[in-house]
Amino acid sequence: MAIPLVWMLIFFYFPMYGVIVAFKNFRILKGIRGSTWVGLREFERLFGSYQFWNIVRNTLVIAIVKVGFAFPAPIVLAIALNEMRIVRLKKTIQTISFAPHFISTVVMAGMILTFLDPRFGFIGFFFRLFNSEAISLIANPVYFPFIYATTEIWQHAGFSAVIYIAALSSVDTELYDAAKIDGASKMQKIAHIDFPSIRSTIIIILILEIGNVMTLGFEKVFLLQNPLNLRSSEIIATYVYKVGLVNANYSFGAAVDLFNGVVNLILVATANIISRKLSETSLW
Numbered sequence: 001m002a003i004p005l006v007w008m009l010i011f012f013y014f015p016m017y018g019v020i021v022a023f024k025n026f027r028i029l030k031g032i033r034g035s036t037w038v039g040l041r042e043f044e045r046l047f048g049s050y051q052f053w054n055i056v057r058n059t060l061v062i063a064i065v066k067v068g069f070a071f072p073a074p075i076v077l078a079i080a081l082n083e084m085r086i087v088r089l090k091k092t093i094q095t096i097s098f099a100p101h102f103i104s105t106v107v108m109a110g111m112i113l114t115f116l117d118p119r120f121g122f123i124g125f126f127f128r129l130f131n132s133e134a135i136s137l138i139a140n141p142v143y144f145p146f147i148y149a150t151t152e153i154w155q156h157a158g159f160s161a162v163i164y165i166a167a168l169s170s171v172d173t174e175l176y177d178a179a180k181i182d183g184a185s186k187m188q189k190i191a192h193i194d195f196p197s198i199r200s201t202i203i204i205i206l207i208l209e210i211g212n213v214m215t216l217g218f219e220k221v222f223l224l225q226n227p228l229n230l231r232s233s234e235i236i237a238t239y240v241y242k243v244g245l246v247n248a249n250y251s252f253g254a255a256v257d258l259f260n261g262v263v264n265l266i267l268v269a270t271a272n273i274i275s276r277k278l279s280e281t282s283l284w
Contacts, residue, residue, distance in 0.1 A: 022254035035251075042255035051239065059235040062145045062221075063213040069149040071209055073157040075202060078164030079194050083186060094165075097158030109223035112151050113138060138224065141232035148221065163205070167198040203281045211268025214260045236260050 017032075022042055024035040046052055077097060084090040100108070118124040118134035127134040137143045175193050184192070218237035225233045236256060244253015268283075276282035 019254070019258055021251055022258045024251060026251045026254075028250075038251070042252050043259070045252060046255055046259065051234075054231075055234050055236055055239045058232055059214055059216060059237075061232070062148055062216055062235060065145040066149045066152055066216070067209055067213070069146075070152040070157070071206065073153045074160035075164055075198070077157055078161040078168060078198075079190055081161070081165060082168045082194065083190070094158065094161075097161070099158070100155045101159035103155070105217070105219040106223065108151070108155060109220055112147070112224065116147070136228075139226065139228040141229045144224070144229045144232045147224070148216075151220070160205075163201060164198050167201045168194060171197045199279075200281045203275050203279055204283065207268060207271045207275055207283055210271040211264050213267055214263050 021032060021035075023037060023039055024032065025038045025041075026032065026035045081090055081094055084093075103111075115121045116123050116136070116138045118127070118136045123137060124134040137147060171193065176189060179189050179193060214236060216235055216237060218241065221233060221235055222238050222241065225238065240253045240256045240260075243249055244256065272282045272284065
């Protein structure tokens with residue numbers, strides 16, 4: 001365990017020293033220790049910014065839509081594959097759904113923009129099929145959270161389903177035989193055997209998802225942004241990049257990111273406490 005432990009200390013714990021940048025007027029030439037201590041000045045600036053509540057709202061809306069749509073998708077896929085008896089078809093569907101996870105985010109964003117193009121994409125073809133005027137969905141801020149969530153299903157549902165498929169594979173087959181003798185339908189088997197068997201796995205993953213509510217994928221959101229959808233696509237991660245890195249305001253960017261991390265910690269702790277009281281399943 002020594003090598004992975006040292007790796008974790010170097011890359012996950014030692015960098016936490018840099019958190020104090022959020023409380024300093026950081027200057028590169030002076031370094032972290034030489035920079036002036038300013039206390040909570042950057043946090044006051046953050047909470048007083050006219051953009052603050054907008055980016056928090058956008059982050060929460062996209063995250064909630066993502067959890068609502070993308071979280072159940074791998075569960076449904078895993079149960080469907082578990083019920084499939086044609087082995088070759090099952091493996092084919094699993095491979096097709098699994099493959100998009102390994103596509104580069106840049107390539108994925110390019111594909112999404114091409115698909116949503118009102119002139120050349122299949123969305124435009126769909127509108128023209130019904131003699132309707134094609135519209136640019138990616139340019140409408142109302143549709144952005146749903147575009148992000150549905151593309152997350154396409155990209156990651158197959159990979160996420162592997163965990164549930166593994167959990168379902170450990171179910172005792174005698175339970176299915178007993179249910180068949182009792183005349184249970186497929187939906188009854190799913191409701192009374194499959195779902196209870198993976199319930200603890202679902203709860204654990206849901207807690208982790210809640211803990212990442214404020215941490216959305218920067219790359220995809222940034223690549224799908226444009227001036228027309230910025231009203232709903234500007235999230236905390238992209239805001240930190242633009243203000244902290246592009247404008248070289250490192251202390252402010254660190255303050256925003258620290259706020260983001262604290263909120264995530266509170267959310268995952270709260271979700272864990274609620275889960276432990278309601279279902280006796282928790283992370284700790």
